[in-house]
Amino acid sequence: MKQYAKYIWPVLIIGIIEVVKFFPGFIEHYYSSSLYPYIGKSLRFFLGWIPFSIGDILIGATIVWILVRVISCVGLLVRGRPVKTYVKKGLLGLIRPALWLYICFYMLWGLNYYRLGSSYLFGISPDTYTTEELDFLTKTLHQKIIHLCRDSVAINISQTRDRNQLIKEADQAFKHAHKKYPFFHLGVHSIKPNLLGSLQSYTGYAGYLFPLTGEAHVNFYIPAAGLPFTVCHEMAHQAGFGTESEANLVGFITARESPNRSFQYSAYTGAFQYAVSELYLRDSLRAEKYMDSLPIYYKRDQLELREFSMAHRNPFQPVLNAIYNLYLQGNNQPDGLASYNYLVAWLIAYGKKKGWEKL
Numbered sequence: 001m002k003q004y005a006k007y008i009w010p011v012l013i014i015g016i017i018e019v020v021k022f023f024p025g026f027i028e029h030y031y032s033s034s035l036y037p038y039i040g041k042s043l044r045f046f047l048g049w050i051p052f053s054i055g056d057i058l059i060g061a062t063i064v065w066i067l068v069r070v071i072s073c074v075g076l077l078v079r080g081r082p083v084k085t086y087v088k089k090g091l092l093g094l095i096r097p098a099l100w101l102y103i104c105f106y107m108l109w110g111l112n113y114y115r116l117g118s119s120y121l122f123g124i125s126p127d128t129y130t131t132e133e134l135d136f137l138t139k140t141l142h143q144k145i146i147h148l149c150r151d152s153v154a155i156n157i158s159q160t161r162d163r164n165q166l167i168k169e170a171d172q173a174f175k176h177a178h179k180k181y182p183f184f185h186l187g188v189h190s191i192k193p194n195l196l197g198s199l200q201s202y203t204g205y206a207g208y209l210f211p212l213t214g215e216a217h218v219n220f221y222i223p224a225a226g227l228p229f230t231v232c233h234e235m236a237h238q239a240g241f242g243t244e245s246e247a248n249l250v251g252f253i254t255a256r257e258s259p260n261r262s263f264q265y266s267a268y269t270g271a272f273q274y275a276v277s278e279l280y281l282r283d284s285l286r287a288e289k290y291m292d293s294l295p296i297y298y299k300r301d302q303l304e305l306r307e308f309s310m311a312h313r314n315p316f317q318p319v320l321n322a323i324y325n326l327y328l329q330g331n332n333q334p335d336g337l338a339s340y341n342y343l344v345a346w347l348i349a350y351g352k353k354k355g356w357e358k359l
Contacts, residue, residue: 006096007095007096007099010096010099010100010102010103011099013103014099014102014103017103017106017107017111020111020114021111021114021332024114024115024116024117025116027111027112027114027115027116028115028116028117028120031111031112031115032111032112032115032117032240033183033240036109036111036112036240037185037187037240039107039108039109039214040109040185040214040238040239040240041187041188043108043190043213043214043215044187044188044189044190044214044215044238045188047190047213047214047215048188048189048190048214048215051192052192052195053192053193053194053195053210053213053215053217054210054213054215055210055212055213055215055217056194056195056196056210056217057195058210058212058213059210060195101212104212105211105212108211108212108214109209109211109212109214109240109242110211110242110331112240112241112242113242113243113331113332113333114242114332115240115242117241117242117243117246118241118246118249118250118346121181121183122181122350122353123353124346124349124350124353124354125349126342126345126346126348126349127345127349128345129344129345129348131279131282131283133348133352134275134278134279134282134344134348135279135283135286136351136356137275137344137347137348137351137356137359138272138275138276138279138286138287138290139290140351140356140359141268141271141272141275141359142272142276142290142293142294144268144272144359145265145268145269145272145294145295145298146294146295148261148264148265148268149265149295149297149298151261152295152297154261155261155262155265155297158260158261158262158263159224159225159262160224160227160262161220161221161224161227163191163193163218163220166191166218166220166227166228166231167189167191167231169228169258169260169263170189170191170228170231170232170235170254170255170258170263171186171189172258172259172260173228173232173254173255173257173258173260173263174186174232174235174239174254176257176258176259177253177254177257180257181253184239184250184254185239185240186235186238186239189216189235189238190213190214190215190216190238191216191217191218191231191234191235192215192216192217192218193217193218193219193220194217194219197221198221200217200219200221201219201221201222201308201312202312202313202314203314203320204312204314204317204320204321205219205324206218206219206222206226206230207219207230207231207233207234208234209234209237209238214238216231216234216235216237216238217234218230218231218234222305222308223301223304223305223308224262225262225265225266225269225301225304225305226266226269226270226305227266228255228258228260228262228263228265228266228267229251229252229255229263229266229267229269229270230251232250232251232252232254232255232263232267233247233248233250233251234247234251235251235254236248236249236250236251236254242331242332243332243333243339244328244333244339244340244342245333245339245340245341245342245343245345245346246346248270248274248340248342248343248346249343249346249347249350251267251270252267252270252271252343252347253267254267255267255270256268256359269298269301271343271347274340274341274343274344275344275347276290276291277341278341278344321337324336324337325337347359
């Protein structure tokens with residue numbers, strides 16, 4: 001029994017975490033709004049200044065360590081030596097680190113998946129919506145894009161892939177948004193490129209947060225029009241908004257509040273793509289009407305995005321998507337990857353409660 005005693009504490013802590021997940025009010029008030037802001041700022045303060053990703057290094061080291069263990073087992077098998085004892089010892093050696101990794105994940109960030117979140121903070125309740133409501137949202141975003149594109153020169157001048165400039169503008173956007181929404185806690189930022197460089201484009205993901213280090217990673221090689229919304233989305237995760245739909249909502253609001261035209265443009269075009277795609281599934285004629293009447297400037301950007309996606313197709317993308325889908329479903333997002341599209345429900349609820357002109 002002594003050999004199993006070292007598992008008691010992590011199992012007990014995990015049990016407490018699993019119970020706490022059923023109390024979103026407790027998580028909202030005592031973790032997400034009280035404890036987590038200090039945890040997040042501390043991680044970003046101590047690791048944010050490092051120019052490369054510590055999280056990516058940890059992932060790489062873990063993969064190498066696992067491969068070495070597997071190769072060692074195979075080597076023993078090839079040489080005809082008994083592997084059973086070695087495998088048993090190896091598996092037991094993995095369990096304890098895995099338990100503590102699970103604890104660190106939820107204590108350092110993961111509990112934000114189970115907070116009351118945007119419904120409580122914004123006072124809105126996203127629900128099922130009619131095609132007419134979806135059409136009105138699409139029309140509203142469509143008009144915003146047309147209005148912004150009248151000053152396409154300002155958008156073009158302010159667009160950039162430069163990481164430092166994007167971080168500076170995103171930081172200012174959060175400060176502007178914080179005046180209206182005090183619960184947008186961020187402070188210190190930590191936005192980094194992936195160690196894969198341009199190869200990240202083949203993963204199909206524009207960005208991600210590494211919870212154990214608080215580092216947000218952005219693919220700065222994607223078309224410039226989408227970068228501001230992506231950066232604000234990842235910073236929303238850093239601010240404690242766990243679910244993808246809520247990070248989209250906060251990312252949209254933050255980019256929209258920016259005085260920078262390219263950030264406003266990125267927010268509205270990003271939201272419009274979610275809305276018009278959903279509308280197309282319900283009423284393709286209405287959706288096509290909106291798409292056909294958009295400015296040439298917007299159509300050019302969408303063509304660049306499509307060409308970029310086609311040039312970076314990955315035959316293993318379905319496997320990556322399936323893994324990520326399971327991860328999202330296991331963290332309070334039962335719709336998996338479709339959760340991103342739930343931004344539409346948030347925006348309709350926001351427009352109905354706050355006024356469509358506030359979008």
